Amino acid sequence: MEQLSSMASSTADPVRIKSSMSSNSSQKVRIVGKIRGFTKEESETLDGDSAPWISVRKPNEDGSSQKVTISFGDQSTSHRDVYEVDYCYEQNEDNDKTCDSKVFDGHNIAIIAYGARGSGKTYTIQGTEEKPGLAALAIAEILLMAEDTENSVAISFYEVFQDHVYDLLEPTRPEVQVLEDAQGKIKLKGLSKASCLEYVKSVSEFQKLCFIGCSSRPAMQKIPFEPPRKSHKGLIIRILSNNEKSNAKLLGKITFVDLAGYEDGRRKNCEGFNIGESSRVNKSLYALLNVMYALNANHTHLPYRENKLTRMLQDSFGGTNHVLMLTCLNPFFCQDTIYATGLASRSCQGSNRVFTNSTKKVKGSDTIYATGLASRSFQGSNRVFTNSTKKVKGSAKPIVLSSLTKEKLGIVSSTVKKSTSSKAYFSKKNTISLEKGRKLFDEGNHLSNPEQAKSPSNIASVMQSRFMSDIGSAIVPSLREEEKFISNACLAGVPKTEDVPLHSESNHSEVTANIDSNIKALTYLDDGDDMDKENKSLLMNEAGSPPLSARLRDLSNDLKSLLSLTPIQIEIPPETDVPYSDQVVSADIVELKTPVKEQHLRVKDKWEVANCPSETFSARSSGFKHSLVQDYLSFLNTASKEELKGLRGIGEKRATYILELREESPEPFKNLDDLKDIGLSAKQVKGMMKKVAGELFN
Numbered sequence: 001m002e003q004l005s006s007m008a009s010s011t012a013d014p015v016r017i018k019s020s021m022s023s024n025s026s027q028k029v030r031i032v033g034k035i036r037g038f039t040k041e042e043s044e045t046l047d048g049d050s051a052p053w054i055s056v057r058k059p060n061e062d063g064s065s066q067k068v069t070i071s072f073g074d075q076s077t078s079h080r081d082v083y084e085v086d087y088c089y090e091q092n093e094d095n096d097k098t099c100d101s102k103v104f105d106g107h108n109i110a111i112i113a114y115g116a117r118g119s120g121k122t123y124t125i126q127g128t129e130e131k132p133g134l135a136a137l138a139i140a141e142i143l144l145m146a147e148d149t150e151n152s153v154a155i156s157f158y159e160v161f162q163d164h165v166y167d168l169l170e171p172t173r174p175e176v177q178v179l180e181d182a183q184g185k186i187k188l189k190g191l192s193k194a195s196c197l198e199y200v201k202s203v204s205e206f207q208k209l210c211f212i213g214c215s216s217r218p219a220m221q222k223i224p225f226e227p228p229r230k231s232h233k234g235l236i237i238r239i240l241s242n243n244e245k246s247n248a249k250l251l252g253k254i255t256f257v258d259l260a261g262y263e264d265g266r267r268k269n270c271e272g273f274n275i276g277e278s279s280r281v282n283k284s285l286y287a288l289l290n291v292m293y294a295l296n297a298n299h300t301h302l303p304y305r306e307n308k309l310t311r312m313l314q315d316s317f318g319g320t321n322h323v324l325m326l327t328c329l330n331p332f333f334c335q336d337t338i339y340a341t342g343l344a345s346r347s348c349q350g351s352n353r354v355f356t357n358s359t360k361k362v363k364g365s366d367t368i369y370a371t372g373l374a375s376r377s378f379q380g381s382n383r384v385f386t387n388s389t390k391k392v393k394g395s396a397k398p399i400v401l402s403s404l405t406k407e408k409l410g411i412v413s414s415t416v417k418k419s420t421s422s423k424a425y426f427s428k429k430n431t432i433s434l435e436k437g438r439k440l441f442d443e444g445n446h447l448s449n450p451e452q453a454k455s456p457s458n459i460a461s462v463m464q465s466r467f468m469s470d471i472g473s474a475i476v477p478s479l480r481e482e483e484k485f486i487s488n489a490c491l492a493g494v495p496k497t498e499d500v501p502l503h504s505e506s507n508h509s510e511v512t513a514n515i516d517s518n519i520k521a522l523t524y525l526d527d528g529d530d531m532d533k534e535n536k537s538l539l540m541n542e543a544g545s546p547p548l549s550a551r552l553r554d555l556s557n558d559l560k561s562l563l564s565l566t567p568i569q570i571e572i573p574p575e576t577d578v579p580y581s582d583q584v585v586s587a588d589i590v591e592l593k594t595p596v597k598e599q600h601l602r603v604k605d606k607w608e609v610a611n612c613p614s615e616t617f618s619a620r621s622s623g624f625k626h627s628l629v630q631d632y633l634s635f636l637n638t639a640s641k642e643e644l645k646g647l648r649g650i651g652e653k654r655a656t657y658i659l660e661l662r663e664e665s666p667e668p669f670k671n672l673d674d675l676k677d678i679g680l681s682a683k684q685v686k687g688m689m690k691k692v693a694g695e696l697f698n
């Protein structure tokens with residue numbers, strides 16, 4: 001086992017993160033990594049000498065770094081991406097050592113398992129019969145406590161599939177309505193609550209009820225087997241307790257969420273997965289991460305409304321509630337794990353990080369998507385990148401239309417449509433209540449009342465003492481700072497609990513920040529593809545991609561200038577044994593004999609080594625063709641919907657679909673074959689290119 005755990009080793013290597021945020025006591029969402037253990041089969045086939053794929057660097061004892069960092073790939077490579085998280089569990093740390101739960105007096109907690117497919121999310125939340133997951137461990141504790149107290153415990157179990165919510169405790173799986181009452185509280189209409197004492201008398205019954213779909217509930221026994229589908233699953237455990245002192249009813253709630261796996265939609269599509277399903281899942285994951293980011297960055301706007309999942313979890317976020325996001329990591333190379341970690345890390349802390357971006361050099365990984373996605377998600381925070389490659393810049397373009405807004409709001413990816421909606425307002429009242437909520441949480445550290453916390457009649461207190469002493473330290477068992485966090489979190493709820501009314505779920509407020517000015521950046525001209533309009537739109541958005549026609553004109557000019565060149569003007573480098581890639585072009589030589597247009601040519605370029613005009617011409621023409629195709633692809637990867645719609649062969653439907661694909665992957669089109677995803681064959685595109693090129697010479 002020693003050998004196995006070394007596959008995902010902890011290391012104290014110096015990494016390329018230049019500064020890290022100190023732990024923030026007001027942080028609402030903890031982002032914690034968890035490296036999946038090996039399955040039996042994997043253990044058997046493992047090569048003991050394999051280098052670890054995941055490397056975890058713990059905080060320095062000297063206090064110079066307080067964050068945990070995760071990196072992937074060849075650890076001997078000096079350039080690799082590093083992702084900050086609050087903590088990371090090693091592969092050999094099992095569920096019982098991993099995590100706790102805590103129910104506060106009238107406070108909510110959410111434990112969310114997130115990660116790529118097969119990264120161990122279900123194992124972490126649900127577990128197996130032999131190794132119960134976190135939800136089962138929590139229920140075991142709760143059942144024990146419920147025996148001693150008169151508190152009532154109820155569970156609900158739901159599934160979010162394709163933006164619809166279904167009740168999993170009912171055999172007919174009725175749809176649940178996510179509604180908001182006049183006070184802005186979320187109501188899950190139609191979601192059943194099963195009394196734990198009545199239906200769940202043991203952990204195994206609980207597992208059967210929730211995860212296998214049968215139980216002593218007569219109705220549940222009739223549920224036919226359903227194949228698993230790509231959905232999020234949530235378990236809500238509600239605990240209603242009496243506070244003896246105030247005689248108030250306190251409702252605590254733990255929510256466990258087993259998220260659907262994050263995966264790159266475009267790639268999976270190629271492998272026969274349903275892209276629509278993947279796309280919806282990813283959208284909801286982005287929405288969730290955006291909320292977490294906004295919470296940790298103390299944004300006034302918390303974008304719950306973006307997605308059904310975030311709306312459902314709204315009452316577990318914000319105020320004095322706490323969220324633990326367990327980012328599950330595949331122990332073997334998995335590109336989606338890199339993406340997922342990048343996104344989670346971004347949500348970890350809001351701002352002010354300086355990264356050296358060297359993804360390009362991460363060995364053995366397809367870094368393009370990772371860099372793109374990670375850099376895209378880093379945009380919202382005030383991070384400074386060094387060594388930003390062309391790819392990084394390019395990958396940021398798809399969301400450049402709304403990048404100003406996103407930068408402000410720290411958004412991973414969202415539809416432009418949203419941004420055009422609301423006229424901004426900022427409610428002072430809401431701000432105050434938000435601030436009050438935060439203050440309450442911060443002050444909780446000092447106001448704790450141990451007596452009250454130990455009140456035997458209060459299940460929350462019992463939970464607190466039990467969980468805290470047993471598995472309670474588990475959000476981060478081995479890290480002092482984390483223990484402090486948990487204890488602060490628990491105690492934060494104690495002082496004023498007598499005032500907490502039933503259903504005092506949180507003081508979450510949705511405040512819309514003023515984004516009006518930024519929305520202007522999203523405004524595009526109406527249909528029409530004439531150059532003037534395009535160029536105007538380009539001016540409106542300096543960071544945007546140049547209009548295709550402008551690029552085509554440049555290329556056409558290049559080609560025309562080539563036609564006007566005389567053969568003797570082309571400099572042919574002397575023959576040499578040194579490979580082209582190693583040669584350095586001397587600007588001096590080129591300048592003497594080559595026309596200005598040629599100065600930027602690299603030795604590698606075919607036409608420069610051509611030894612006759614016709615070869616030069618054909619080399620240059622194919623270069624032109626290639627360049628045209630690249631521009632076309634880059635246009636598809638970056639243009640606005642209006643621009644896309646105006647492009648030959650695209651139209652409204654394809655434009656919408658392209659935008660959807662771009663939400664999945666920052667650069668969905670890398671070659672003509674990729675256009676199959678939008679129903680265009682390479683032949684069709686080449687035909688279009690021909691027409692475009694032809695028109696230029698008319």
Ligand SMILES: Nc1ncnc2c1ncn2[C@@H]1O[C@H](COP(=O)(O)OP(=O)(O)OP(=O)(O)O)[C@@H](O)[C@H]1O
Nearest residue numbers: 036037038039116117118119120121122123260261
């Ligand atoms: N800590 C662990 N030790 C041993 N095996 C594990 C561990 N975690 C997960 N596994 C195994 O790895 C496989 C994948 O785990 P799991 O189904 O939990 O992943 P997942 O992230 O939920 O996948 P999906 O996204 O497809 O739902 C399962 O066979 C599971 O039993």
